[in-house]
Amino acid sequence: MHKFKFVLVVLFFNNILFANTQNTDEVKSNEVITQVNQTLEKTQENLPQEKTFEEKSQESVKELLKSNNLVLFFTKKRVLKNYYKINNNTLFWIDEKGIKEIALTLLETVKNDPVLKPQSNKLFKLDKIVDSLNSLDKSSDKYIESMTKIDFMLTEIYNKYMNYLSQGIINWAGFKRQLKDLKEAEIIADWEKVSVKKDFIKLLKESIDSNNLSIAFKEVDYTFPKANDLANAINELEKIIQNGGYTKIPESKTLKSGVISSNVKILRKRLLESNDLLKNCENVVMAESIVTNHIPKENVTEESKIKDVTNIISQPLETPVKTVDCEEVFDDELKNAVISFQKDHGLFTDGEVGPNTRKHLNISAETKIDKIRLNLERMRWLPRTLGEKFLMVNIPDYTLKMYDNNEVNLQMGVVVGERKHPTPIFSDKMSFIVLNPYWRIPPRIVEREIIPKLIADPNYLNGRGINIHQSWDHTSEPLALNSIDWNMYNPQNVESKDLIPLLPPLRLIQEPSEKNPLGRIKFMFPNKYSVYMHDTPAKSLFKRTRRAFSHGCIRLAQPKELLKAISSIDKKLDYNKANEILKEIDKTTIGLDKKIPVHIVYLTSWVDENGKLQFRDDIYNYDRIQKKLMY
Numbered sequence: 001m002h003k004f005k006f007v008l009v010v011l012f013f014n015n016i017l018f019a020n021t022q023n024t025d026e027v028k029s030n031e032v033i034t035q036v037n038q039t040l041e042k043t044q045e046n047l048p049q050e051k052t053f054e055e056k057s058q059e060s061v062k063e064l065l066k067s068n069n070l071v072l073f074f075t076k077k078r079v080l081k082n083y084y085k086i087n088n089n090t091l092f093w094i095d096e097k098g099i100k101e102i103a104l105t106l107l108e109t110v111k112n113d114p115v116l117k118p119q120s121n122k123l124f125k126l127d128k129i130v131d132s133l134n135s136l137d138k139s140s141d142k143y144i145e146s147m148t149k150i151d152f153m154l155t156e157i158y159n160k161y162m163n164y165l166s167q168g169i170i171n172w173a174g175f176k177r178q179l180k181d182l183k184e185a186e187i188i189a190d191w192e193k194v195s196v197k198k199d200f201i202k203l204l205k206e207s208i209d210s211n212n213l214s215i216a217f218k219e220v221d222y223t224f225p226k227a228n229d230l231a232n233a234i235n236e237l238e239k240i241i242q243n244g245g246y247t248k249i250p251e252s253k254t255l256k257s258g259v260i261s262s263n264v265k266i267l268r269k270r271l272l273e274s275n276d277l278l279k280n281c282e283n284v285v286m287a288e289s290i291v292t293n294h295i296p297k298e299n300v301t302e303e304s305k306i307k308d309v310t311n312i313i314s315q316p317l318e319t320p321v322k323t324v325d326c327e328e329v330f331d332d333e334l335k336n337a338v339i340s341f342q343k344d345h346g347l348f349t350d351g352e353v354g355p356n357t358r359k360h361l362n363i364s365a366e367t368k369i370d371k372i373r374l375n376l377e378r379m380r381w382l383p384r385t386l387g388e389k390f391l392m393v394n395i396p397d398y399t400l401k402m403y404d405n406n407e408v409n410l411q412m413g414v415v416v417g418e419r420k421h422p423t424p425i426f427s428d429k430m431s432f433i434v435l436n437p438y439w440r441i442p443p444r445i446v447e448r449e450i451i452p453k454l455i456a457d458p459n460y461l462n463g464r465g466i467n468i469h470q471s472w473d474h475t476s477e478p479l480a481l482n483s484i485d486w487n488m489y490n491p492q493n494v495e496s497k498d499l500i501p502l503l504p505p506l507r508l509i510q511e512p513s514e515k516n517p518l519g520r521i522k523f524m525f526p527n528k529y530s531v532y533m534h535d536t537p538a539k540s541l542f543k544r545t546r547r548a549f550s551h552g553c554i555r556l557a558q559p560k561e562l563l564k565a566i567s568s569i570d571k572k573l574d575y576n577k578a579n580e581i582l583k584e585i586d587k588t589t590i591g592l593d594k595k596i597p598v599h600i601v602y603l604t605s606w607v608d609e610n611g612k613l614q615f616r617d618d619i620y621n622y623d624r625i626q627k628k629l630m631y
Helices: 002-022 029-046 052-066 075-088 102-109 120-124 124-133 141-168 172-185 198-212 214-220 225-241 262-273 287-292 300-314 332-344 353-361 363-377 443-456 497-502 541-545 559-567 576-583 622-627
Strands: 286-287 324-325 389-394 399-404 407-417 426-435 468-471 509-510 520-524 549-550 554-556 588-601 606-607 613-615
Touching: 052 141, 075 141, 075 198, 102 141, 120 124, 120 141, 124 141, 141 198, 141 214, 141 407, 172 622, 198 214, 198 389, 225 363, 225 606, 262 332, 286 287, 332 353, 332 399, 353 559, 363 606, 363 622, 399 559, 407 541, 407 559, 426 559, 520 559, 559 576
Parallel strands: 389 588, 407 549
Antiparallel strands: 286 324, 389 399, 399 407, 407 554, 426 520, 426 588, 468 509, 606 613
């Protein structure tokens, strides 16, 4: 270009000099300069201008998207075209200076996602990006094309990650097949997953324009209370692994208050590692007799105390005093640490380390991380808007919690479905409450449990308040018990089972009473599973740690407390009037002014409202099944 300008200037000056030989006085030096400048300007206008990086990359985007040889990793070409169409065919992640900071943010987020981390490189082919950048030749004619391909790869990674955040990484179809297989064992298990539907393309455009990818991620990622705290717990457990893992507790007799043993010292170390024991005892040596007499004993009498003191005083001075390390003593502080651990693992809180508590103490940090990742995955199957006020039942924890702006203002124990009748996992909305409910006994229970008892004893229903109708209308005329041949309804009877569908339908309905399994209150959120929350006369079950005893519905330890809590937020429910109705036996239905979201979840690890990491047993074996289907 510069040589071309120089030639023009020389030619122009030659013309001027030739003109000057004819009429030197007519052309002045300033006129010569003006003419030269004008000529150069006109020439510059006619020269082809070099294209900008953006223009070159636009052309490259268009050409590559038309090409039949374009290799894509996760995304169909038509999807990629839609991404770049909204961006006027310009690059998202790269400019004339190179890779943008927001591209590095994307890669860092994907690589360190708490659930994906073990498999992120493999799942998103992150090494391909690194290889492409390392082999990039900036001097090559193919530089722009290479950068465009890298931009495509980054967009594909974004699209795949957004799909993951909105739907999860588990093989959902495979899990549903596993649930279907359980039906062969007559276990009807159901789990509903919520997939978020958002416009990923528009979210990317907005994020790029704002230079903030969290705009897109927050639209689709989980919103479960303290989910980020649960993810951060992985970092703490990884530190435990780096330091050699949790200390193993050897098998021994039950460790409890009063025990002096080298295994107690090992127990202390283990509980310090999980912060259940905040500090160890001062490492001094004490007389065993003094230690023994300072440890609380059961059924200690005044006579035994006097005897112990006498023994200590009468001991000869020359007799050597047997000593013990304080770390080997199971004292009250250690007992409280054991109780802390038991609470955080849903165990019976007796402060003793027997076989079950020892088993949980010996669960590795690696296993706990796997469990945390699985439960973070489950949090991505829930609605992103849980509700300002909502109810949550966590099946493995056997609890109901009522949330208001993510703060727990009510909590109680529940009984959930036994393993043969698992409570389904889903979300719905409570719309009405029934006081003094009738129990319309599900046909499955009638067929499997009641009919066999009636065959064995035709008087089984006497005194139970259960009537037999030909419809679900409890006001219809009941049938006489002695008018029915129950053998005809026996599914085990090979000769008659094909006739069962042709027999008159029988509906068993139990009247409101203290014997009614639904108790006096029923909280309804109508759903296809016919599951609801209700009172129960079997209050003794709430004293147990494991409470999987129902046929799928959720029994409440304190139904009146829930009634009171709902009345405080719903003008249609008057708690005092409801209490008066409960003194009678007439069924009363109360519709709610505002429907309350109800979420039935299955979490075996989470961080509670007090910031404590929690773990629970896998009562339905879903952890075991789903872990195999991850990634």
